Each structure stands twice: as C-alpha cells, then as structure tokens.
Amino acid sequence: MGDGFQRIFERDDPVVMSLAVQAAMGPVVQREPSQISHLVRLFLERFFNHETASPDGDAKARMILIAMAAGLPGFVVAIYLWPVYHRLPNWPPHSTQVGPPPYWVQVNHHFFFVMYSFVTMGLATVFEWDMLFPDQLDVSVLGTLPIASMRTFLARVAAICVFTLAFLFDANILAPLVLPAATDPPSLFPFLAGHVLSVAAAGLFAALLVLATQSALLAVFGERWFRRFSFAAQGALVTGFLLLLLLFPVLSGVTPAILGSAHRYALWFPPFWFIGIYQHVLEGSAGNPIYSTLTRFGCVALLGVGACTILAYPLAYLRRVRALVEASASRSKFGRIHAPWTGLLHATLVRPPAMRAIFHFIGYTLQRVPRYQIYLVMYGGVGVSVVIATILRLDVVRGQIEWSISADGIRAAVGIIAFWVIAGLRTAFVSPGNSQGSWALWAIHGRPPDFDTACEELNAAKMWVMLSAGFVTLAALIVFRFLAPPELLTLNATAAQVIAGGGMCVLLTDFFFLHVTTVACTGQPGPESNLAFTVLRYFTFFPLVSWLSWVSQPWMEASGLHMGLSAGGIIVLHLWLRWHHRAVIREAVQQIPLEDGEDEFPMRLGLRY
DSSP: OTTHHHHHTOOOOOOOOOHHHHHHHOOOOOOOOOHHHHHHHHHHHHHHHSTTTOTTSOOHHHHHHHHHHTTHHHHHHHHHTHHHHSOOTTOSTTOOOOSSOOHHHHHHHHHHHHHHHHHHHHHHHHHTGGGSSOOHHHHHHGGGSSOOHHHHHHHHHHHHHHHHHHHHHHHHSSHHHHHHHHHOOSSHHHHHHHHHHHHHHHHHHHHHHHHHHHHHHHHHHHHHHHHHHHHHHHHHHHHHHHHHHHTHHHHHHHHHHHHHTTOGGGGGOHHHHHHHHHHHHHHGGGSOHHHHHHHHHHHHHHHHHHHHHHHHHHHHHHHHHHHHHHTOOOOOOHHHHHHHHHHHHHHTTOOSHHHHHHHHHHHHHHHHOHHHHHHHHHHHHHHHHHHHHHHEEEEEETTEEEEEEOHHHHHHHHHHHHHHHHHHHHHHHHOBSOOGGGHHHHHHHOSSOOHHHHHHHHHHHHHHHHHHHHHHHHHHHHHHHHHSOGGGSSHHHHHHHHHHHHHHHHHHHHHHTTTOOSOTTOBOOOSOOOHHHHHHHHHHHHHHHHHHHHHHHHHHHTOHHHHHHHHHHHHHHHHHHHHHHHHHHHHHHTSOOOOTTOOSTTTSTTOOO
C-alpha cells in the first residue's frame, strides 16, 4: 500500500500565494441558489412562522424546541427501562423475576415506541394542516412573480418531505441511543434495525394518512365544501391520535391476547402492523407467524397510502389554487345560527351595550380567524380523547374484547369537559396577533377605558365562555344518559351531575380569567412565556379539577342538604372571585398605558408607573 493510505489522514498545508497571483485569479464567484431552493426555504420558513404557530411572526425557536422536545418522552422511557431489564438482588421486595422481563412485556415496550411515533407524526401533520396547501398569500404574491407553476408545486412538495422527515428524525432519534444499553438485546443489529424500521414506518404512515385524508377530501368536495368540515376533520384526527396514546396502558393489556391468538382485530389496527415489523425483523422466522402477516399488511398499507397521496395531492392542489384565484370559498353565516337566541341574551345576560358589543365581536372573530379555530380544535381534541380514555374500560374475557362504561369515569368527565373547553377558549382569547383592530376600542372608550366599561368588556368574555362551556357540558351529560350505568340514572345522581357541571363551568371561568385585563381577541404580544411552566400548570391544576368532580358527586348524591351546601359554596366562591376580578380590573385601568411600540421589558423591567 505504500504511504498512500497514510496520506488520507494527512492535512494539507495552506498554500501561500502572493497578491499578484491572487489578483490574477479574479474575484471569487459564489454560486447563486436556484429558484426552487429559494422556494423550498420560503415554504419551510412558513411551516414555522405561519399565523397559527406564530401570531407574532417569531416562532422558529419555539417550533424547534417543540420538535426536539418531541424526542424526550421516548428518550426518558428508554432510560427508565434500564432497571426493568437489570434487576437488583431482592429488589423490589418480594420480587421473583430473574433476568429480563417476560416476552409479552418486552413486546409492549417495543409497542410503546411504535405507538409514540405514530401519534407524534400524526399530530405534527395535523398542526400544519393549513400549510400543506397554498393559501391566499401564496397565490397573491408568488402568482405575480415569474415563477413556473410546476416549480412552485415541486418546491412545496419538497418542503413537505423535508419537514416530515426532519420531524420524524427529531421525534425518534434519541431513544435508539440508549435502548441497547437499557435492554441488552441478544442481537444488536436486528434489534436496532427492527426499531428504526418500525418507528419510521409508523410515523411516515401517520403523516401520509393525514395528508392523504386532506387531499382526498379537498379533491372530491372542493374548497367551498371542504372548509365547512375541515375543522371537524382536524378535531377527529387529533382525538383519534391522542386517544391511541392515552389508551396505551389498556391496549398493552390486551396485546398479548390479540397477537398471541392471532386475533382478527390485529389486522384492522394500524399500530399492530408496525409492531409486527418490529418483531418480525427482531425474531425472524422463529417468531409468531402473525408477525409476518402484520408486516405484509404494514408494507402494503404504507405503499397504498403513499399512492393515494401521490394521486390525490396534485388534484387537491389545483382545486385549492383555482378556488383562491376565483375567491369562491365561502364561510358559514354565523349570525343565522345565533339569531333566535340574540333577543333572549340581550334581555337577560348581555344587557349593557359595551358587553353586548364585545360579546358579538368575540363570536364573529372566532368564526373569521382560522388561528383561533385551530386552537379550539386542538383543545377540543385533547378533551374528547381524555374523556373517552376516562370513561371507557376494555378487557379480554374468554378471548374476546369487551368494553364497559365506568361510573367513576363519567363523574370525573364532567369536570374534564368543562376544564378543556374553558382552557381552549382562554388560550384563544388572550393569544396575541389580532390587536390591529383594537384602535376602535381605544377611540370609543379610551386607553385604558373607565372602570365600568372595562368591567362590561371583560365580563362579556367570561359570559361567552360560561355559556359555551355550559352548553357543551349539558350536551355531554345528555349523551352520558344513554351510556351511564343504572347507578348514575337516579334523580340524586342526575342532580349532582348538573350541580357539579354548572359549578365547574362558573368557577373554572372565574379562575382562568381572574387576571385577564385585555379585551378578548385583542391581546398584545408580551414577553415569551416559559413553555415548561405552562405545561406544569396544566399538569397540576387539571388532576385537581378531575378529582374534585369525581369526589364531590357521590357526596352530593347522599342527601339534599349536601346539594344545597355545594350550590351555596359555589355561589359564595363565585361572588368572591368576581369581587377579586373587579379589584384586578380597577388596578389595571389606573395604570398609565404603554406608548405605541414600547415594551414592558427591559425599558421598565416589567414595572408600570
């Protein structure tokens, strides 16, 4: 070999050239990026900085943080598997396990990573629902430039592919780094190959399934009809994906019975297809024959959904562009739906003029701005999935899967429904990015308005939330009447559910809007909030609400006295929170407002004078 191999690792010394030689070489010509590369960068940038993800136009850091945080659950679960596969002597006490856990426990561990990739990629694609196709800005701006339509189409397809593969990589890259050390697989390469192939196939299938669903609906029904049920389709997809993750403990309990007996249910449940790929690559021909069948189903399904996307997406793309050019998309008439109730509301609950104006302003704004609608879709999907996971019980009896409804789950669901409805509406009302029209309020009522006007404007939002949460909770209680066991159909149980639901709607609205001092849907961009603390508030407050709803109802069912005490306590606490909110409003209106373009921090260190 001589010294040829050694020269590969030798670093070349820098060549020193005289000024005359450098001048003779001429200027350095940098390669100009092609037009399609500029378009791909533009579309990728809009994935991070579109209106839904970033009202203030600076969400790249937050989106990257979310993308990297998506890989942390799998990483943490992989770390926690180490003590499961490396038992200490006599620990836990009275434990008889020696060596690795049983076979089906290991399969469920693999199943978690497949399920997590499936759910994460599905949710990420649903969140970017509006950016998978052109919008009015693309047609109005890019359509006037000398750019070929086919080039724009290919650039958007490339951007979607880059975004999907990048998020798939971020969500699943961390777990394989520690899984071999945590589980000590007998064969390292088949284990890693099975893990990578299965989670990649599951995530890619979920992303393509969302894209194919949207493309098929848009291609078949067109833009006008598609907009009428677009948010319902998003909500159904969010609910389905989250429900799979929340029901994973239940599914892991029935997995041995379904896969061990080669039950037909396994062939109709997509996550089972990809756990079949995992186990087939890991065990080979020595594994359960059902894994080979599931692997074939998974491969065929992945190719099928990919083919559907390839066929439907171009047609849906053309229909969307044509609809935007012709401006044929129409919106539902919000006023026609609520017209019969307007007079009753004006005469009873929404009497002051300022309150009446803001009340209707909120309704028309939610109907007009897609950003607020997607917030409600996301929160609604989370709420529905949590409720279903709370009340549904699955079990395997004599080889058959049986389901039942939990009475305690229904009791807890009353508070869960009210919580997520009110939390979603609060997020929509206080989110920044729609403050350009607030100048009209300043011109009429001043900035800040007087105390009475401010109270009326802020109470309008609270009334809107109370009525919405009360309507949804009442509708859910009616549905529960058809599913509940006999113990919840008594008069006392029904009255307890109504009192608990109404009390939760009133008190949660008071708590969520206790420190809100801006008119709904006119919030100003403020200092960046800590995402970890925001999530922590939900993880601490939400279980408390569920527990109170579950505990209070049996206590109220015991006697009418308990119901009266509960109703009285709700009224007293509501009045106290209302008084405290008025004190917060009074303090806010007495402060000198910020000048246009002036930030709270660092010019004033967050202080007001």
